Amino acid sequence: MPLSLEEVRRIAELARIGISDAEARAVQGQLNDIFELIGQMQKVNTDGTEPMSHGQDLKLRLREDVVTERDRREQFLSLAPDREQGLYLVPKVIE
C-alpha cells in the first residue's frame, strides 16, 4: 500500500524533521520504491520463528549500580550551542 503525501508529512513530524511540500513529494516516490523492496519480506512464511534482535542473541551484562564517571560538566557544556549558569538553554517551553 503506497504511502500518501499526508503520511510522509506525519512521519516527518514524528521524526521532528522539517519538510517542505516539494521535498515531501520527492521523498514520497523514493520511500514507496524502498517499501516495495521491503515488501518482498512478506513472501516468506515466518510463523513460529523467534525474532532475532541482536547479532548472536547476546545477553546484556549487568554491573554494580555505582558511579563510574567523573564530573565533566563544564567540558561537556562547552560543546552546547547555547548554555547559561551550568545549564543547557532551549527556547521557552512553558509560557
Added chain:
Amino acid sequence: MLNASLKELSAALAQKKISSAELTKLFLDRTSKLNGALNAFITVDAEKSLAQARAADGRIAKDDAEPLTGVPVAHKDIFVAKGWRTTCGSKMLSNFVSPYDAHVIGRFNDAGAVILGKTNMDEFAMGSSSETSFYGPVRNPWNPDCVPGGSSGGSAAAVAARMTPAATGTDTGGSIRQPAALSGLSGLKPTYGLVSRYGMIAFASSLDQGGPMAKSAQDLALLLNVMAGFDPNDSTSVERAREDYVRDLEKPLAGLRIGVPKEHFGEGLAADVGKEVEAAFKELEKLGAKRVPISLPNSGLSVPAYYVIAPAEASSNLSRFDGVRYGHRAKEYRDLADMYRRTRAEGFGAEVRRRILIGTYVLSHGYYDAYYIKAQKIRRLIANDFIEAFKRCDLVVGPTSPTVAFKIGAKAADPVQMYLNDIYTIPANLAGLPAMSIPCGFGKGKLPVGLHIVGNYFSEARMLNAAHQYQKATDWHQRAPAGIQP
C-alpha cells in the same frame, strides 16, 4: 616505505632505519599532495600527529615498543578522538571536537600508533559510495571518476593511494568490505561484539562493528590484535580470552572446506566479477582447499530485512541530534519543536533524513509487527542458513560486491539500486558473523574485484590464515593504482 607492510614498517622503526616522526611526515606529505584530488580525509592535523610520533620515538628509544608503535593509522571519522574534530561525515557535527577517545582509538594510542587523520565517509555511515558525505564525495584512486565504495570510502581511498599504511572502518551492512573490494584492499568486519563500539558514533547498534582496512591479511591480523578486546563501556562487548590473530597465518590450507553459496552466483552478478572469483576458487583449490556447494536460501531477503532493521535502529540512535547538547543548531526558530525540526532538516543530508523516515515509519503504531518483527524473524532465518552451512564447510566464499566500482553519480538518484550493492555483504551483519574482502583480480575498466570470505563466529584467525595463504600465492594485494604509483 609507502608500499611497505606493517611488519616491514615495524621492523624499520625497531632497527632505527627511520623514525616515527620521519615516517609520519612522509605519509602526511603524501596526503597533502593527493587529498585535493581524492578527498579521502576530512581532517588532518600534522602537529598532533607529529607530537604522537615523537612520543612513539621516545618509546622505541627506551625499548618499550609494541608491534604498531610509531606506525601511522588513519581513522574513519566515525570514531571520536579526544581533541580531534569528529564529524561522522555530517554537517550536524561539523563543529564537534570530541572530549574523549573511542575505545578503539584508546587502544591504538596505548599501542603507540600515530593518528594520521580522520577519513571521509558517507554521512553517519549511510551509503555504499561515500557520496553522501557533507564534505563532498571521495574519489577512487584506481579511477577518480569512480566511487571508492562506502561507507568507509575515505579509509579505502587513503590506503589504496598509499596516503596511510592502514586505516580503521566500520561495517553495518558492508561498509568495510565493499569499499575494500572496490578499492583493491583487504578489509575485515570482525564477529559482532569483538571490537568495542564505545565512541563509535552509532548507526544501527545491533549491526555496527569496527574493523581494520589495509593492504594485506597479515596487516589486518596485526591491526585486529590491537582493536579486539573486551570493553566494559560497550554492553555488547564479548568477554573472552585474548587471541593472537597472527598465530595461524602460516598454516597450510590442505583440507579447508570452502562453501560456495549458489545464491551468490545468480542473476545480478556481473560477468567480469564472477570470472575473477572463479579464478580465485581455482587458486584456493591449488592450495589444498575443497569446494563444497552450499545454499543460503534466505539470503535474497537480507536487503529487505536490513532496510527495516538498520533504519529503525538509526531513527532511534539519531534522535540524540536535537541541537541542545552538541552539534548544529538552527539559527532561527519559533519554539522548541520548531528548533528540533529546523535543526534536523538543516543538519542531516537527504539520505540520512530518508532513512530516519523509513525507521520512524516501521516503528510507528500499527506497523511494528508487519515490518520490524517480520524483519527480525527473517534475520533469524538468515542466521540459521549459516548455522546449517557451517556444518558442511569452514568458510563461505563468494563475490564481495556484484560489480566493480561505478561512476560517481551513477546510482545517487536511485536509493534501491544503491542498496543492492550490499546484497552479498549484509547477511553476515544480520547473523553477526565475521567476514572479510581481499583483492582477487581486476574486472571491467581495470578496476579491482574483491573476494568475500565469511567465517563462523570468532573464526577470524582461520579466515586470516586462508586470506594470507592466498596472498602468498598471488600478488593482487600488492598492486597499486597506476596514476599515483609511489
